[in-house]
Amino acid sequence: MKILFLGDVMGRAGRAAVTETLPRLRDEWRLDFVVVNGENATSGAGLSAAHAKALLEAGADVITLGDHAFDQRDMLQFIASEPRVLRPLNFAKAAPGQGARLFEARGGRKVLVAQALGQVFMKRPFDDPFSALDAALKSYPRGGLAQAVIVDIHAEATSEKMATGHFCDGRASLVVGTHTHVPTADAMILPRGTAYQSDAGMCGDYNSVIGMQKEEPLRRFLTGMPKERFTPADEAATLSGVYVETDDRSGAATRIAPVRLGGRLQDAGP
Template identity: 60%
Template sequence: MKFAFFGDVVGRSGREGLAEHLPGLRRRLDLEFVIVNGENAAAGFGITESTARELFDAGADALTLGNHSWDQKEALTYIVREPRLIRPLNYPKLADAPGRGAQLFETHSGKRILVVNLLGRVFMDALDDPFAAVDAELEACPLGMAADAVVVDIHAEATSEKMAMGHFCDGRASLVVGTHSHVPTADAQLLPGGTAYQTDAGACADYDSVIGNQKEEPLRRFTTRISGGRYKPAEGPATVCGVYVETDDRTGLARRIEPIRIGGRLSQTIPVLESVQA
């Protein structure tokens, strides 16, 4: 199977960048499935039904979320009606969070792909153990048996927690990829057990910014420790960042992972689909 995962879409710039580049990438790479992290799609904070529809119209088959899942209150009801929208799996049971943290999808060719969204706990909101949560999900829907591919989006701050999750899922997932940091890492690799891994997919955002936000307010807070207003998404041309993965049709394990960086500023520094193979 050939599929792609794209990092956090930040505001209008990210949505427009995805709409511009994703249709061509789907054709060029013959993508069977596309997953996009959309938790910053609505003005940089959360997601709405209308912004989700823009991402689906651009070519996304599933959307994952993160720590900003409920910043837009309509997401609490929209996610109940939209099975393609996936929130973190490891909310406490007492929270009775709406929606679902994992979903098994069927592609147009009849292949099954499990998408799991997790929220890290280091320097993040104190949710339940993401390792225990994903372990139960992978046991319930094993790769190569119940699912032809498994994708785990670990939305976390600490690179160590993301890397630990990659190794924890190695051999049981097709791809473990980090989101939340908004900066693409240079460690795309195939782990020893056959799982594709990258610490952070990066963002679909204007990189003339501070992680996708207009520069003035973050600089003010760092230099004066005084807030001057709300963060606002940068509005220049977006770089669309993500990863491309090919899996073995028999095992569901990865045979190839390559970074995707197209448009905006970052595409000038790393060629699109520069080969990274074991």
């Protein structure tokens, strides 16, 4: 199976990068399944229903969220009626929607997608991500009920993301980190066949501070004092993520490659 995972979509520039590029990639790369993290697609904070629909229409099979899952209020209702949008497994127990679900890819093959929030350095204490993921992975074993398993670990600390990768090794096809918006250079296949990368990066304008216009973040770093709200950068965006190929029988990854298309980062892809 050919799978594409795109990192955090950041503001208008990130949305444009996805909606303008993903339809072509689905055809040219013959993609079977696409997951997009839409955590910051609406004004850099959360995802609106309208913008979720645009990402789905562009070719996303699933959209994952994160700690800003419900910053846009209409997502509270939209996620309850749209199964292709997932919030984290270990979010508040009263939150609507689901954190893991089995989806159908091209050719009728089944793909489990799950997302969990990390605990280290996060602003609020979330439930244990490891036990939440463990339950989901036991319910839909790789190579059994699911031909592929994709885990989005939305976390600050690379150590926690790497621990999640090893915890899921042999049970997931891909474990990929999101949230920090900076692509890491550690794409690899772990010993039991799980593709891993600590952070997929963001789909957004990299002439920025993790997707925000530079002036206000710099002011706060230099003076310790806020003056204005953060505003998403809106120049040319880079499409950033990972491409993975898997074996349908075992669900193990056979290939992983970083994806960097357009914008300011060096082009890379399968």
